[in-house]
Amino acid sequence: MSTHQHTITALVQNEAGTINRLVSLFRRRGFSLASFNAGDCEDPGYSRLTFIVNGDDAVVSQCLKQLNKLIDVIECEDLEPEHSVQRELALIRVEPTSEQRAAVHGIVSEFMARTPRTTATTIVVEQVSDVASLERLIAALMPYNVTEIVRTGTVAIKV
Amino acid sequence: MNRSGAKIVMEALVREGVDTIFGYPGGVVLPLYDEMLNWPQVRHVLVRHEQCAAHMADGYARATGNVGVCLATSGPGATNLVTGIATAIMDGIPMVAITGNVNSWAIGKDAFQETDIQGITIPITKHNYLVTNIDELPQVLAEAFYLANTGRKGPVLVDIPKDVFTATTSAPFPTTISRRGYTVPGAPPKDQIEEAVRLIKGAKRPVMIAGAGVLHSGAMEELRYFAETTKIPVINSLLGLGSIPRDHELSLGMMGMHGEATGTLAVQEADLVLGIGIRFDDRLTGNTSGFAPKAKIVHFDLDPSEIGKTVTPVAWVVGDLKASLSAVNKLIEPQDRPEWLAQIKKWQSAYPLIVPQGRFLSRTVLKALNDHTKGEAIVATDVGQHQMWTAQFYRMKKPLSFLSSGGLGTMGYGFPAAMGAKFARPDEEVWAVVGDGGFQMTLQELQTAVEYNCNVKICLLNNGFLGMVRQWQELFYDNRHSHVAMGSPDFGKLADAYGVQFYRCSRMEDIADTLKGASEHDGPVLCEFVVEMEENVFPMVGPGASNSALVMDPDLEPSEAAHKAGAFETTHAGALHV
Numbered sequence: 001m002s003t004h005q006h007t008i009t010a011l012v013q014n015e016a017g018t019i020n021r022l023v024s025l026f027r028r029r030g031f032s033l034a035s036f037n038a039g040d041c042e043d044p045g046y047s048r049l050t051f052i053v054n055g056d057d058a059v060v061s062q063c064l065k066q067l068n069k070l071i072d073v074i075e076c077e078d079l080e081p082e083h084s085v086q087r088e089l090a091l092i093r094v095e096p097t098s099e100q101r102a103a104v105h106g107i108v109s110e111f112m113a114r115t116p117r118t119t120a121t122t123i124v125v126e127q128v129s130d131v132a133s134l135e136r137l138i139a140a141l142m143p144y145n146v147t148e149i150v151r152t153g154t155v156a157i158k159v
Numbered sequence: 160m161n162r163s164g165a166k167i168v169m170e171a172l173v174r175e176g177v178d179t180i181f182g183y184p185g186g187v188v189l190p191l192y193d194e195m196l197n198w199p200q201v202r203h204v205l206v207r208h209e210q211c212a213a214h215m216a217d218g219y220a221r222a223t224g225n226v227g228v229c230l231a232t233s234g235p236g237a238t239n240l241v242t243g244i245a246t247a248i249m250d251g252i253p254m255v256a257i258t259g260n261v262n263s264w265a266i267g268k269d270a271f272q273e274t275d276i277q278g279i280t281i282p283i284t285k286h287n288y289l290v291t292n293i294d295e296l297p298q299v300l301a302e303a304f305y306l307a308n309t310g311r312k313g314p315v316l317v318d319i320p321k322d323v324f325t326a327t328t329s330a331p332f333p334t335t336i337s338r339r340g341y342t343v344p345g346a347p348p349k350d351q352i353e354e355a356v357r358l359i360k361g362a363k364r365p366v367m368i369a370g371a372g373v374l375h376s377g378a379m380e381e382l383r384y385f386a387e388t389t390k391i392p393v394i395n396s397l398l399g400l401g402s403i404p405r406d407h408e409l410s411l412g413m414m415g416m417h418g419e420a421t422g423t424l425a426v427q428e429a430d431l432v433l434g435i436g437i438r439f440d441d442r443l444t445g446n447t448s449g450f451a452p453k454a455k456i457v458h459f460d461l462d463p464s465e466i467g468k469t470v471t472p473v474a475w476v477v478g479d480l481k482a483s484l485s486a487v488n489k490l491i492e493p494q495d496r497p498e499w500l501a502q503i504k505k506w507q508s509a510y511p512l513i514v515p516q517g518r519f520l521s522r523t524v525l526k527a528l529n530d531h532t533k534g535e536a537i538v539a540t541d542v543g544q545h546q547m548w549t550a551q552f553y554r555m556k557k558p559l560s561f562l563s564s565g566g567l568g569t570m571g572y573g574f575p576a577a578m579g580a581k582f583a584r585p586d587e588e589v590w591a592v593v594g595d596g597g598f599q600m601t602l603q604e605l606q607t608a609v610e611y612n613c614n615v616k617i618c619l620l621n622n623g624f625l626g627m628v629r630q631w632q633e634l635f636y637d638n639r640h641s642h643v644a645m646g647s648p649d650f651g652k653l654a655d656a657y658g659v660q661f662y663r664c665s666r667m668e669d670i671a672d673t674l675k676g677a678s679e680h681d682g683p684v685l686c687e688f689v690v691e692m693e694e695n696v697f698p699m700v701g702p703g704a705s706n707s708a709l710v711m712d713p714d715l716e717p718s719e720a721a722h723k724a725g726a727f728e729t730t731h732a733g734a735l736h737v
Binding site: 028062068073 | 277338340464
């Protein structure tokens with residue numbers, strides 16, 4: 001079985017220690033967590049989380065079962081790419097020279113990204129997209145003095 | 160009606176039918192200890208170290224199937240529980256641990272005796288709580304007992320700040336417990352049962368390995384009916400011992416690293432292995448790539464995460480074991496398998512457990528203990544060689560009568576666990592089998608035993624070594640003894656100091672009288688057996704080796720019967736040196 005990335009979403013009851021307990025499970029059982037996102041959801045008092053997990057099918061199956069055993073976890077699921085929408089938001093601060101600014105704006109426009117704030121010396125680029133497209137945008141901006149990148153990790157929803 | 164958090168805790172204990180709790184007071188639990196004086200129906204056993212409060216609660220739970228409760232103050236009191244809680248989670252023991260914490264407004268400010276016991280125990284509890292709102296306390300306590308004793312059982316910790324013990328609320332206890340996303344496994348799906356039954360009917364050389372899950376779900380009768388109807392031999396994991404009487408003709412005893420040869424060999428030759436409430440741990444399977452090489456595996460368990468965790472079954476039945484085995488029993492018909500059972504008999508006669516004659520060995524004593532108690536006492540063991548020998552030689556007749564730290568392997572467990580069992584079932588004879596190493600970890604509880612006249616009998620096998628570690632150093636480290644020779648105090652003087660009845664036995668001919676004298680004394684007794692120093696446990700599967708590389712006891716003469724038993728090439732102890 002080959003190792004690849006799985007997108008797991010979980011609905012959890014929000015109590016003191018819940019996030020600690022979830023992340024502790026990944027550490028303790030050696031599951032490889034590539035990214036992790038948590039936020040409020042349609043149920044008050046509950047959160048929905050998205051985990052990106054590296055592993056073969058057996059590992060991911062065991063990971064799902066162990067997550068399900070946690071009392072806080074209401075349900076969890078391994079989302080298939082073809083039956084889900086998966087997005088990540090990134091904020092990228094670029095500090096190009098004045099000669100490079102036009103090129104940066106050109107890249108932003110090409111990737112249909114946004115620039116919510118600019119100053120005389122910096123451009124903050126905002127992008128919401130699938131991870132592959134995001135990685136391409138970052139690669140394209142790298143020559144123009146990228147000074148900080150902040151990413152949310154993937155969030156995913158079943159279709 | 161408004162009442163304090165301390166009163167709510169006591170109410171919860173009474174509601175849950177808890178008659179005994181094990182604890183140790185301290186600053187932040189003072190309000191609870193004060194309230195306790197008003198509740199004579201709940202006996203509090205004052206231990207001498209909180210670890211033993213957890214082990215006693217564990218022993219209480221294992222001997223009854225009910226939730227054991229331990230109690231400690233914040234900080235070091237709480238952290239001292241940790242080993243006992245970890246012991247309980249590994250073996251699926253229902254336990255509620257109540258800890259006090261500093262006042263809720265002081266949490267996070269490194270107050271005196273503050274520790275994050277919720278954070279510390281996340282990986283070793285089924286669930287845990289920090290209760291900062293008094294209104295939630297009745298619900299949390301009811302939920303804690305429910306979670307601890309349903310589904311796959313386990314310890315639940317409730318951490319209560321001092322000000323929550325003194326705050327008041329009129330919040331009632333819930334009449335029913337339901338938690339979204341938590342379902343107690345019931346009967347398994349019908350198709351899983353049918354597939355398992357199909358495989359059972361088609362098998363020529365089936366065996367079953369019955370584990371602690373059978374005891375947890377109370378499926379002993381169902382297991383026995385299933386075995387007797389299908390004539391499938393019953394092997395046990397360490398903690399499954401007692402799920403079928405050891406003198407039953409289909410009982411083969413424990414298998415695995417130090418299991419009896421017959422069970423281990425039968426699994427290697429079987430065409431079908433039914434794992435019933437076991438988790439296929441490494442001490443049982445050996446190297447999984449060589450485990451049961453000719454068999455299809457069918458796994459019965461209530462915990463879906465156990466399916467496929469270490470071995471790959473072809474089929475599984477996920478549900479409560481009592482319901483699962485009942486459903487199977489409705490579909491099976493009487494079978495007979497004379498050839499397979501004859502083969503097993505051959506192994507039994509070729510590779511018996513042996514006690515070399517004329518030597519004062521741990522095995523000699525444990526065989527005598529079995530004869531003395533007739534397998535009807537509750538026996539708690541510590542961890543090490545004596546634990547394996549007890550598993551081999553103690554032929555328990557009843558369930559819930561063998562207590563041992565199987566998963567965590569906690570030295571120091573045996574004596575306090577035996578005390579917990581005795582508090583729970585005072586009419587039963589209770590023995591703690593311990594070594595000189597483990598006993599020295601928790602022997603301060605002798606004082607507790609004396610104060611409560613906790614009538615446990617301690618069978619101390621003193622070989623002057625950490626025997627199992629010494630055995631591994633002999634076999635795998637060229638017999639270089641590194642820190643395994645262990646001095647002991649004069650146990651007679653120690654017993655005198657505590658006021659405990661003491662017998663020292665160093666002659667074979669005195670063993671039976673010593674045991675008899677211990678049983679007849681009304682009160683705790685320490686029996687020290689000064690046994691041979693260098694005795695090894697066999698059979699043995701080396702760590703990481705396949706169960707096929709089973710090493711027989713070098714004292715076992717390869718007899719004509721062994722050659723006739725065939726099918727297996729067993730190795731000599733020397734083979735372990737590699």
